[in-house]
Amino acid sequence: MSNRTEISSLGEFGLIEHLTKNIELQNASSVLGVGDDAAIIDHFGKQTVVTNDLLIEGVHFDLSYTPLKHLGYKSVIVNLSDIYAMNAIPTQITLSIGISNRFSVEALDEFYEGVYLACQKYGVDLIGGDTTSSQKGLIISVTAIGEVTPDKFVKRSTAQKGDLICVSGDLGAAYVGLLFLERERKIFQESPGVQPDLENETYVIGRLLKPEARKDIIEFLSAEEILPTAMIDISDGLSSEILHICKQSNLGCVLYEEKIPINENMKKAAFKFEIDPTACALSGGEDYELLFTIPQSEYDKLVLNEQISVVGYMTEPEQGAHIVTKGGGKHKITAQGWNHLNH
Amino acid sequence: MSNRTEISSLGEFGLIEHLTKNIELQNASSVLGVGDDAAIIDHFGKQTVVTNDLLIEGVHFDLSYTPLKHLGYKSVIVNLSDIYAMNAIPTQITLSIGISNRFSVEALDEFYEGVYLACQKYGVDLIGGDTTSSQKGLIISVTAIGEVTPDKFVKRSTAQKGDLICVSGDLGAAYVGLLFLERERKIFQESPGVQPDLENETYVIGRLLKPEARKDIIEFLSAEEILPTAMIDISDGLSSEILHICKQSNLGCVLYEEKIPINENMKKAAFKFEIDPTACALSGGEDYELLFTIPQSEYDKLVLNEQISVVGYMTEPEQGAHIVTKGGGKHKITAQGWNHLNH
Numbered sequence: 140m141s142n143r144t145e146i147s148s149l150g151e152f153g154l155i156e157h158l159t160k161n162i163e164l165q166n167a168s169s170v171l172g173v174g175d176d177a178a179i180i181d182h183f184g185k186q187t188v189v190t191n192d193l194l195i196e197g198v199h200f201d202l203s204y205t206p207l208k209h210l211g212y213k214s215v216i217v218n219l220s221d222i223y224a225m226n227a228i229p230t231q232i233t234l235s236i237g238i239s240n241r242f243s244v245e246a247l248d249e250f251y252e253g254v255y256l257a258c259q260k261y262g263v264d265l266i267g268g269d270t271t272s273s274q275k276g277l278i279i280s281v282t283a284i285g286e287v288t289p290d291k292f293v294k295r296s297t298a299q300k301g302d303l304i305c306v307s308g309d310l311g312a313a314y315v316g317l318l319f320l321e322r323e324r325k326i327f328q329e330s331p332g333v334q335p336d337l338e339n340e341t342y343v344i345g346r347l348l349k350p351e352a353r354k355d356i357i358e359f360l361s362a363e364e365i366l367p368t369a370m371i372d373i374s375d376g377l378s379s380e381i382l383h384i385c386k387q388s389n390l391g392c393v394l395y396e397e398k399i400p401i402n403e404n405m406k407k408a409a410f411k412f413e414i415d416p417t418a419c420a421l422s423g424g425e426d427y428e429l430l431f432t433i434p435q436s437e438y439d440k441l442v443l444n445e446q447i448s449v450v451g452y453m454t455e456p457e458q459g460a461h462i463v464t465k466g467g468g469k470h471k472i473t474a475q476g477w478n479h480l481n482h
Numbered sequence: 483m484s485n486r487t488e489i490s491s492l493g494e495f496g497l498i499e500h501l502t503k504n505i506e507l508q509n510a511s512s513v514l515g516v517g518d519d520a521a522i523i524d525h526f527g528k529q530t531v532v533t534n535d536l537l538i539e540g541v542h543f544d545l546s547y548t549p550l551k552h553l554g555y556k557s558v559i560v561n562l563s564d565i566y567a568m569n570a571i572p573t574q575i576t577l578s579i580g581i582s583n584r585f586s587v588e589a590l591d592e593f594y595e596g597v598y599l600a601c602q603k604y605g606v607d608l609i610g611g612d613t614t615s616s617q618k619g620l621i622i623s624v625t626a627i628g629e630v631t632p633d634k635f636v637k638r639s640t641a642q643k644g645d646l647i648c649v650s651g652d653l654g655a656a657y658v659g660l661l662f663l664e665r666e667r668k669i670f671q672e673s674p675g676v677q678p679d680l681e682n683e684t685y686v687i688g689r690l691l692k693p694e695a696r697k698d699i700i701e702f703l704s705a706e707e708i709l710p711t712a713m714i715d716i717s718d719g720l721s722s723e724i725l726h727i728c729k730q731s732n733l734g735c736v737l738y739e740e741k742i743p744i745n746e747n748m749k750k751a752a753f754k755f756e757i758d759p760t761a762c763a764l765s766g767g768e769d770y771e772l773l774f775t776i777p778q779s780e781y782d783k784l785v786l787n788e789q790i791s792v793v794g795y796m797t798e799p800e801q802g803a804h805i806v807t808k809g810g811g812k813h814k815i816t817a818q819g820w821n822h823l824n825h
Contacts, residue, residue, distance in 0.1 A: 190520035275618035
């Protein structure tokens, strides 16, 4: 960046105006957007879905290897993913940020470029929020709002015994991407002259830095008239998420290691760290894939979709939650997802 | 507090469960609350209003003189105030917090006690949010959602020339309360043995630490069938807020100093700091009163409400924004509200 405009030169309201002046509302339900005490959404005849996430520098992201544009994009995506995980369509977001003087207006513009890119791609409107100073790093709070046909939303607590367990895409790559970036950061700190060697790792790093929400899966389920019995997005790893479904549905489950979708690039990358790709899929976070259960009778409808893998089935609660390994062993599933409170 | 339970002993999900286990949903529109990817609100036949605020330790609050229960209460109130300022009724909130290990579960319970007290008093449901760790102080993000009869929401941009400018309650006290608490904090830092002398200042300190949102004013306006032409809540001081209405409505205004509502306790307290009570009302923040404009024809309807003061009127934009002092002088109004970015 060649220019540096101090944020203080715009003032709080000037900054908000600067950052939001190009917004064009895309949804008819966005009655009133940024610029008042609150935004107005018209959801006549639909149910409203709302979710909120808080992202804190040093906890959820590291600016030393996260481009601001990617961070803006991802901040939106992680919330949209929660809306899709309810079988709903996101329509609006609000975005609040806490920023320190070390950020220039140009840096913020990059961040918002990512935000607007995600909004455009997923057809959601940015309708409000709050901008404030932070003495302590960048803080991002996104609220996403969506709509769903009345009573078509899908909870975590309504899986049934015998239901098939399905996941979208592939798992574990974002975690391996993080391992590479953390390693490069340490190398850079020790030897600032060394160039990073990440060219072969674009897949796993892309999965971490620029995740997508699975709008396509929700559209597919709708087109095929499949209503999952339970659904959750995979932000903390497959183990942690399937245990949420088991606990809230009061059921057990069996997963099959050989059925867990693993990308070839991720597998090669994991081996460079001498770690088990399956462990990454089970315990690595931030994949933002969907995990859902369907009645066995719906199997024929989704078998042709290559983006969906059946990885197991729901059982009686007494049977607990287990994974059958490739070698035929049976192990208890424990939650070892990314638990930010233990960091 | 005699007990101290480490947050890490509960884990993230255990903590969420602990903090939310006593929630009873109050609104029929709260279809699904805490415990899934997102909450579900049914707003059939109403328009949805949404607002989001981010509160950061060291910027928006100082824990050395802010009891956690008050902080929880206020975190909700500042968002509800934004919903009322749209002439809407708040129905739900989401709450996300970033916390460090220095907080015990008991400390968080105190914070949530204040949150639930505000929810109960204002009839709103806590329906979701996010709990994460923060290495950098306490971070609070609240999203409030409300409903309004279609097209009865009141914007900032629709004041009309000749409209009367009204404010609820009294102004400036929260700012004077802050001055006292900041002074006591400094005295305490220099001489930890000295007891604070705040007994006579309960009014101004209460206005800062435990503000209320003006639900009563919105109910009064509805009962009297008064639809304001423009409305905003006073979070940054009267000057800053009336300038928002002027700018967005493309109008000027005249305020009369003698009409600005000042509480007697606040006046005495301001004199102890040798500052002008009117300056506090104009530039002090965090009063959370409502500022609104009404057609002159509606004046008779509100004249009997002692909680509403008429402080001026809207003019042609060419006349600018001015205040007429008690001495008869006329001064340009400038925004000197609490601008967190300049701190």
